[in-house]
Amino acid sequence: MPTTKQKVLLVEDAFSLAVVYKDWLEKSGFECQHVDTGKAALAALDDGKFQAMVLDLNLPDANGIEILDHVAEQKIPVTVVVVTGSGSIKTAVDAMRAGAYDFIVKPAAEERIITTVRNACEREQLHEAIAEIRNDFSDGNFHGFIGKSPVMLGVFKMIQNVARSKATTFITGESGTGKEVCAEAIHKCSPRAGKPFVALNCAAIPRDLIESEIFGHVKGAFTGATGDREGAAAAADGGTLFLDEICEMDIDLQTKLLRFLQTGTVQRVGSDVVMPVDVRVVCATNKDPHEEVEQGRFREDLYYRLHVLPIHLPPLRERDADVLEIAQVFVESFAQEEGKTFGGFSVEAEDKLLAHGWPGNVRELQNVIRNAIVLNDGDVVDEEMIRLGSPARSSPVHSSPPQSAGPASDPAGSVAAVSTAVDGDRNKMVRVMLGRTFAELERDVVMATFDYCGGSVPKASKVLKMSPSTLYRKREEWTRDDP
Incomplete structure (x- = not known):
């Protein structure tokens, strides 16, 4: 049963059926308004906000298809369920083409009516949520991210939500999906935006130096330590510490990182002094952290300490037309940088970009567009300018003249x-x-x-x-x- 009453407009000219339908809906927790003509239905839609409309197609003053057309033309935010005594396939097809969500033939059972209306209301709520998110990110540019695909709008909303918290955030995604961009976006959306954002790539630092990079060291702590050094944790005090490729961290150092997260203090290598720091930790990996834990390469207790607010970044191949939006930004940027006149893509080039699987994600797309701009001249990037790498090696193919089996x-x-x-x-x-x-x-x-x-x-x-x-x-x- 709905926790808050959702409004349903019942358009039915048969009074006896209207009484029954209205009773069923109200007993199930819906707020139901009944009208018996097309004119009254249009007036009700103009005056009130409904999540669903149960519509009889055969009304005394109008055809239900006309009302469906009006809803579509005026872009009225309501999900329509058609109920009619005419059960022909043509009627159903016409209603669905006109925008109906579902089609029920009279006589309708109570369970069928309630279930369909509930689904219609949930669908409308989802549309409202997506519309709100689209409005929030209408320019398609969010702290370094580009795109308006539904999956990315969800990521943007997630970033906004987790940014308000101090809890650790664990970002996962393939290489090139923008994990550091995501971490910076979290920082910029957070109350810590005016404080330092310090990024550290755990895979790019030698094992024997990473402890010093994170926690710092004092002079003489090890060979080559010619002076005191402030670590990344202390440098990020008051702000955000981003640990990229966290699964590459040595298992022994993971214990010290866990202690740091639990106590909020750091101890420099070679020092007995324990210093408190106030940092929000964001980490990322392009591996499957569950598998790393199962294989014993990542501490389970550290995983659960870090994996409080997870964010997964989708690969570029799952972002629909975002590929073209991102490519367009790259074209304009690189053309200006190189002094070229490129302004967009040919239709064939767009098709080629959309067809590609982009295993390297945004980073690969960036390289492909830069290559096209640097090596060519023109106003439009065409299909031949887009080089997607060498063809994969083929498996042996036996060629032979036509023969029978x-x-x-x-x-x-x-x-x-x-x-x-x-x-x-x-x-x-x-x-x-x-x-x-x-x-x-x-x-x-x-x-x-x-x-x-x-x-x-x-x-x-x-x-x-x-x-x-x-x-x-x-x-x-x-x-x-x-x-």
């Missing part, structure tokens, strides 16, 4: 073999040995198609009728597995 020899014994054409071209054959696994056959056919298409993912996608991103991931996986 027949027996073939095999080290394991006599098995049948068939030859199949690639993209209808009988001059490009793939010899498929029967008796092999489906995964092996799939690899042969897909990689042969890549070879035939010159390594082009979009072309191979058209030939095989498979998603470009799926093909790209398969090719990367198979290439990585090759000896």
Whole structure:
């Protein structure tokens, strides 16, 4: 039952049915307003805010489709459930095309009505939440992030929420997704924004120096310590300490980091003095932290101490048209930097960018666009200017002239073999040995198609009728597995 009453507009000209429907809805916790004409329905929609509308298509003064059209044209924020005695497929299709969320045929059971209306209200609430988030980030630029995809709007909202807390935040995501940008955004949105933001990459510092980098050292603490040094934790006092690639930290140092998080104090290497510091810790990794814990490479108690407020950054391939928005920003920036006149992309170039799987994420996209700007001239970046790296190595493909299926020899014994054409071209054959696994056959056919298409993912996608991103991931996986 809804915790707060959601408003439902019931448009039904049959009085007896309206009484029953209204009673069902109100018993289930909804606030229900009933009208019996199309004119009254339009007036009610103009006067009040409803999460759902239960609409009879056959009204005395209007067709329900006309009301659906009005809702769509005026962009009225309400989810419509159609209820009618006409159960034809055409009526249902017309209603859904006009914007109806669901279609119920009379006589309708109580459970069906209530469940459908509840789902409609939840859908409308979700739309309202997304609209609010879109309004908050309408310019598509959020503290260094670019994009308006729903998944990124959710990340922006999460950043705003966690920024108000002092609790540690654990950022996960593939390399190049912007984990440091995320950490800086958290800092900038927090009450600590005016204080230092100190970033430390745990993978880039030698094991025997990282303790000193984090906690500092005193003169003579070790060979080469010619003076006192303030560590990153003390330097970030009052602000935020960002520990990138946290899973690369030595297991022995993890114990000292845990003590630091629990006590809020630091002790320099070679010193007996314990100093209090006030820092908010944000960490990140491109690995699976659960697997690192299971493999014994990361302390479980430290993981739970850090993994208080998790944020996962989606890979670029899951961000829809954000790819083009980010690429456009890069084009304008690099064109100005290089003194070029590029201002955008051709349609073919945009298609190529959208089809690519971007295993290197935003960092890879940045490099690709910079390469195109530096090495070319023009007003528009076209398809040929976008270089997405060398084609993956193909698995061996046996080419042979057209032949009928027949027996073939095999080290394991006599098995049948068939030859199949690639993209209808009988001059490009793939010899498929029967008796092999489906995964092996799939690899042969897909990689042969890549070879035939010159390594082009979009072309191979058209030939095989498979998603470009799926093909790209398969090719990367198979290439990585090759000896």
